Amino acid sequence: MALPSYTETRYRIWHYFYIAICTFVFFFLIAPLFVIFPLSFNAEEFLVFSEGMKKLDPDAFSFRWYHEMVYGTKNPWGLAAKNSFIIAIFATIGSIILGTLAALGLSSRHMPYKGLIMAVLISPMIVPLIISGVAIFFFMAKVGLAATHTGIVLAHIILGTPFVVITVTATLSGFDHSVTRAASSLGSNPVNTFMKITLPLILPGVISGGLFAFVTSFDEVVVVLFLAGLENTTIPVQMWTGLREQLSPTILAVATCLIILSTLILVTAELLRRRSERLRGINR
Amino acid sequence: MSSETKQILTTDGIPLEVSLKKAEKKNKIKAFLLVAPLLLFLFITYVFPIGEMFTRSVDDRMVTNMLPKTFKAMESWDGKELPQEEVFTAFYSDFKLLVENETQGKLGQRLNKEKNGFNTITKKLMRLIKRNKIDESQSIKEQIMKIHKRWANVEYWQAIKRTAPPYTMAKYLKGMDMYFAADGSIAQVDEDRRIHRILWLRTLEIALFVTIFCFLMGYPIAHLLATLPMKYSNLLMICVLLPFWTSLLVRTASWMILLQTQGVVNDFFVMIGLVADDNRPTMMYNKVGTYVAMTQILLPFMVLPLYSVMKTISPSLMRAGKSLGGTPFVAFWKVYFPLTIPGIGAGCLLVFILAIGYYITPALVGGASGTLISNQIAYHMKATLDWSFASAMGLMLLSGVLVIYWVYNKLVGVDNIKLG
Numbered sequence: 035m036a037l038p039s040y041t042e043t044r045y046r047i048w049h050y051f052y053i054a055i056c057t058f059v060f061f062f063l064i065a066p067l068f069v070i071f072p073l074s075f076n077a078e079e080f081l082v083f084s085e086g087m088k089k090l091d092p093d094a095f096s097f098r099w100y101h102e103m104v105y106g107t108k109n110p111w112g113l114a115a116k117n118s119f120i121i122a123i124f125a126t127i128g129s130i131i132l133g134t135l136a137a138l139g140l141s142s143r144h145m146p147y148k149g150l151i152m153a154v155l156i157s158p159m160i161v162p163l164i165i166s167g168v169a170i171f172f173f174m175a176k177v178g179l180a181a182t183h184t185g186i187v188l189a190h191i192i193l194g195t196p197f198v199v200i201t202v203t204a205t206l207s208g209f210d211h212s213v214t215r216a217a218s219s220l221g222s223n224p225v226n227t228f229m230k231i232t233l234p235l236i237l238p239g240v241i242s243g244g245l246f247a248f249v250t251s252f253d254e255v256v257v258v259l260f261l262a263g264l265e266n267t268t269i270p271v272q273m274w275t276g277l278r279e280q281l282s283p284t285i286l287a288v289a290t291c292l293i294i295l296s297t298l299i300l301v302t303a304e305l306l307r308r309r310s311e312r313l314r315g316i317n318r
Numbered sequence: 319m320s321s322e323t324k325q326i327l328t329t330d331g332i333p334l335e336v337s338l339k340k341a342e343k344k345n346k347i348k349a350f351l352l353v354a355p356l357l358l359f360l361f362i363t364y365v366f367p368i369g370e371m372f373t374r375s376v377d378d379r380m381v382t383n384m385l386p387k388t389f390k391a392m393e394s395w396d397g398k399e400l401p402q403e404e405v406f407t408a409f410y411s412d413f414k415l416l417v418e419n420e421t422q423g424k425l426g427q428r429l430n431k432e433k434n435g436f437n438t439i440t441k442k443l444m445r446l447i448k449r450n451k452i453d454e455s456q457s458i459k460e461q462i463m464k465i466h467k468r469w470a471n472v473e474y475w476q477a478i479k480r481t482a483p484p485y486t487m488a489k490y491l492k493g494m495d496m497y498f499a500a501d502g503s504i505a506q507v508d509e510d511r512r513i514h515r516i517l518w519l520r521t522l523e524i525a526l527f528v529t530i531f532c533f534l535m536g537y538p539i540a541h542l543l544a545t546l547p548m549k550y551s552n553l554l555m556i557c558v559l560l561p562f563w564t565s566l567l568v569r570t571a572s573w574m575i576l577l578q579t580q581g582v583v584n585d586f587f588v589m590i591g592l593v594a595d596d597n598r599p600t601m602m603y604n605k606v607g608t609y610v611a612m613t614q615i616l617l618p619f620m621v622l623p624l625y626s627v628m629k630t631i632s633p634s635l636m637r638a639g640k641s642l643g644g645t646p647f648v649a650f651w652k653v654y655f656p657l658t659i660p661g662i663g664a665g666c667l668l669v670f671i672l673a674i675g676y677y678i679t680p681a682l683v684g685g686a687s688g689t690l691i692s693n694q695i696a697y698h699m700k701a702t703l704d705w706s707f708a709s710a711m712g713l714m715l716l717s718g719v720l721v722i723y724w725v726y727n728k729l730v731g732v733d734n735i736k737l738g
Contacts, residue, residue: 052538052542055538059538060539060554060557062535062614062617063557063558063614064557064561066561066569066572066573066576067560067568067569069572069575069576069582070568070571070575073575081574081575082578083582083585132355132356133356135352135356136352136353136357138352139348139349139351139352140349140353142345142348142352144342144345144348144349145346145350146346146350151357153723153727154357154360154365155356155357155360157364160719160723160726161368161719162676162716163675164675164695164712164715165368165371165675165713165715165716166364168705168712169370169371169712170363170367171699172374173362173363173367189363191359192360192363195356199356249563252565253565253566253567255566256677256678260699270567273565273567274567274678277570277571285571289565289567289568289571292564292565292568293568296560296563299563300556300560300563303563304559
C-alpha cells in the first residue's frame, strides 16, 4: 500500500487516517479473544488482572483453573463436553446427508420452484433463534423428545442443514456435469457415479459445510436451553449458566480451549476453501 | 413451410417432443426426490410447529369449552343490562360441573385476565357450591347476586361474553400494549404500563445502530482486504474469520471481562487519564455493553459479503476515474462506491436480521436497559409460562424478519449467500 511519490499531502493524511481506522477495527475484532488467554492462567479467583500479573510475576500465574476444569469436584464440564461432542457429531452427520442430497437436487437445472424451495431450506438460518427454539420445543414436547439427546440432535440438524446446502450448492455451481454423463455412458449406475465421481469432487464443499454444521451445533445455546434437561447439558449451556451466576475463571479455561478448537477449525476450513477454489480453477 | 414440417420421431416411433417432455418430467421428479427428505423433515419438525405457534397464539377455546351452556344462553342476551335468569342458571350448572372436576381455578384465572376481580368471586361461588349452600329450587340469579356485588355488575357478565369466541387476537394486542375494552373496542393501556412498545422500539433501535456501526467499521476493512496483495490480506482475513468461528459465548464472556468496572477498558481509560479511578463509568449491563459486544460479534457478517463484492471490482476502474480528471474522492464516490452497493445491501440486511433476533448477548451484557424483544419471549416461555403470548410475540417478530428476508431474497438472492 505504498503511496506514489506524487501524492498530495491531504491524500497522504487521509491515507494514514484510513490505515489507522483499519488497524483499530482489526484490533477491535481480534483483541477481545486474546484477553481471555492470560486471564485463564490467573492464580486468583477474580476475573481481573491482578497486580502480580501486571508486573509479570510468575507466582501470579497458574494452571489452577485448568486443573479445576478437568478434576474439579462436582464439575459439570466433563459431562457437558461429552454431550456437546456426541450431539455435534450426530447433528453434523445428519446435516451432511440431508443437506448434500438437497443440494444435489437443487443444482439440477430441472428442479421446479427452485427459489421458493431454497428460501424454505435456508430459513432456519434466517429466522431468529428464539422463534426456532420455541417452535422446535413445541414439536419435541409433543412427540416426547424434549430433554433427550435425540431431540437436541434433530433440532441441530434443522439449524445445520442450511450451511451444508449453501456450501455444497456453491461447490456444485462450478461442477462439470459432463463427467457424470461420461460415467453413465460407460455403464455406471447413479449410486456408483455419485460415490466414485461426484462425491470426491464436491468433498471440499461437503466437509466445509459439515464444519459449519458442527460449529453451529457445538456453539448453539438458545434452542438447547429450551430442550435440555440436566442430563443433556452442553458446554454452551454450562457457560451460559456460569456467566449468569458465578463468574469463575474455570469458564476462561474452557473458553481458551474453545478458542484453540475454533482456530483448528478455521485452519481446516481455509485449507479446504483454497483446495476447492484450486479444483474449480478459480485463480485469484 | 414450418406448419408442414414433418413431425420428428424417435426410434421408438414416439414424437420427439413427447419423448423429450417425458424425459424432462422424469428429471424433474428425480431432482425433487433428492430434495424431498430434507424438505419433509423441515416441514414436520420446523415449518408446521411454527404454524402451530399461530394456533396457540390465537387459541381461546378453554373458556368456550368450560361454559358451553352459558354461551348458548347468552346468545339471546343483548349485553347491555344484567342477563336474565336462564343465563345465571346455565352459568351455575356449567360452574357446578367444573367444581366437581376441580377445574374451576383455571376459569377464575382466565376470567381474571379479562377483568380484574373474577378470581375472588369465582372462589366464593365455588365454596358455596361445595357446602351445598345454593338452593336450586329458588332463583339462582338472586342467590348468585347476593354472594358478591360484582356478580350483580353487568361489566363482569360482559367480560364472560367476550371470552365466548374460540379464537382471540388479545395476545397480539397485548404485544402492542393494547387490549379489548369493556365495549369490545381496542384501547391503549396506561402510559406507564406500555412496556412492550418500548421493547419493540429498543429492539429496532439497537438493530439499526448495530447495523450502522458494523457498516462504518466493516466498509474500510473490507476495502483494505480487497485491495491489499494476497499474502497480506490472507493474514488479515484471519482477524475477521477467527471471531467468526469462535463460540458466541466465548466472545460475550471476553466482553464481560473487558467492560466490567475493574476491567481492561476502564483500566486503560484511567491510565490515559480519561476518567478518574474512583469514577469509572459503567459500560456493562446497559445499552453501551449491548452495542459494543453486538457490533464486534456481527461485524464479520458485514465484512464477508462486502469483501466478496469488492474483490470483483477491477482496480483499473478507479484508475480510469482518476485519469479522467476525478480526484481520488470523486473517483471513489462516483465509481467505486456505487459498485459496492449490492454488497452493502447484503451485509446490512444480514446484520440487521441477525441483530433483531439477538438473545444471548443482550441477556448477558445488556442488563435491564439493554434487553430486547427476544429476551421478553424467553421470559414468557420460561418464567410466566404464558406460551400463547410468547408465540404471539414470536410471530410478530417473525413477520418483521420475513419481510426483510423477502427483500434480501429479491435484492441478493438466497442462493448467493457466501460463507467464508
